[in-house]
Amino acid sequence: MCMKTEFLFLTILNSGPKHPRASLDVFLRPLIEELKELWSTGVEAYDISLNKNFNLKAVLLWTISDFPAYGMLSGWTTHGRLACPICMEDTKAFQLPNGRKTCWFDCHRRYLPHGHQLRKNKTSFLKGKHAIRDYPPQSLTGEQVLYERIRQVNPLKTSDCGGNGHEVKQRGYGDWHNWHKESIFWELPYWTDLNLRHNLDVMHIEKNFFDNIMNTIMNVKDRSKDTVKSRLDVARFCDRKEVHVDNQGKAPFPNFRLTQPAKEALLKCVKNDVKFTRREIFRHEES
Numbered sequence: 249m250c251m252k253t254e255f256l257f258l259t260i261l262n263s264g265p266k267h268p269r270a271s272l273d274v275f276l277r278p279l280i281e282e283l284k285e286l287w288s289t290g291v292e293a294y295d296i297s298l299n300k301n302f303n304l305k306a307v308l309l310w311t312i313s314d315f316p317a318y319g320m321l322s323g324w325t326t327h328g329r330l331a332c333p334i335c336m337e338d339t340k341a342f343q344l345p346n347g348r349k350t351c352w353f354d355c356h357r358r359y360l361p362h363g364h365q366l367r368k369n370k371t372s373f374l375k376g377k378h379a380i381r382d383y384p385p386q387s388l389t390g391e392q393v394l395y396e397r398i399r400q401v402n403p404l405k406t407s408d409c410g411g412n413g414h415e416v417k418q419r420g421y422g423d424w425h426n427w428h429k430e431s432i433f434w435e436l437p438y439w440t441d442l443n444l445r446h447n448l449d450v451m452h453i454e455k456n457f458f459d460n461i462m463n464t465i466m467n468v469k470d471r472s473k474d475t476v477k478s479r480l481d482v483a484r485f486c487d488r489k490e491v492h493v494d495n496q497g498k499a500p501f502p503n504f505r506l507t508q509p510a511k512e513a514l515l516k517c518v519k520n521d522v523k524f525t526r527r528e529i530f531r532h533e534e535s
């Protein structure tokens with residue numbers, strides 16, 4: 249229902265041309281004030297079925313956004329080693345020595361139920377590693393996040409430092425926390441009572457995932473994730489000898505890459521057999 253036009257309600261439009269970045273809370277201010285009023289006193293509204301006025305109250309259940317916007321809404325920066333807002337400082341993220349990127353491979357097996365068979369697997373994840381006795385980080389309540397985490401670090405509120413004031417980071421930023429601000433949402437009197445405050449809209453994530461998989465299996469030049477550097481990293485972290493670079497420096501043809509006839513068959517199928525239907529899509533201007 250919430251994705252249908254008749255239930256959508258435009259509340260703010262940010263003016264361009266620049267991305268609001270850390271100053272998003274400046275733009276959210278009018279919305280937050282209205283939400284506070286809708287929670288405490290409510291507004292007079294008309295009920296057509298009863299033909300009379302009533303006091304309408306409303307609550308913000310949660311936010312839905314892509315991953316970059318998650319950081320702008322929550323105040324926890326979603327890039328760098330501490331990008332995962334659930335693992336936070338307990339992250340198992342590591343640097344790929346050849347790809348030179350932060351990697352979250354096998355960081356989340358510990359969230360599986362204990363006894364799950366993938367926890368025993370020592371070949372499909374980090375080589376030689378099982379996750380039988382790995383525990384996920386403690387699940388925090390909203391109150392714990394605000395009082396035991398954010399307020400311990402004391403990142404500034406946008407109302408105190410202005411939209412551009414978040415350049416100055418608190419001690420430990422990027423090291424043991426990623427709080428760049430105390431989000432304006434904490435002003436809502438019920439925000440600490442919500443156990444799920446921010447959700448990810450999978451549309452952009454699925455699109456990026458799809459692009460990367462297609463570019464990799466089609467071996468698109470400069471777009472494929474399968475590079476010599478990634479093969480070297482695979483050799484270091486994974487038990488997949490069939491793709492390791494050999495001692496002459498040659499990378500074997502991987503089983504995930506499509507052969508020329510397979511590529512042609514796929515493209516022919518997309519061209520002739522796949523039917524696309526029209527659907528409303530909300531486009532994101534920047535990611």
Ligand SMILES: [Zn+2]
Binds near residue numbers: 332335336
């Ligand atoms: Zn995580």
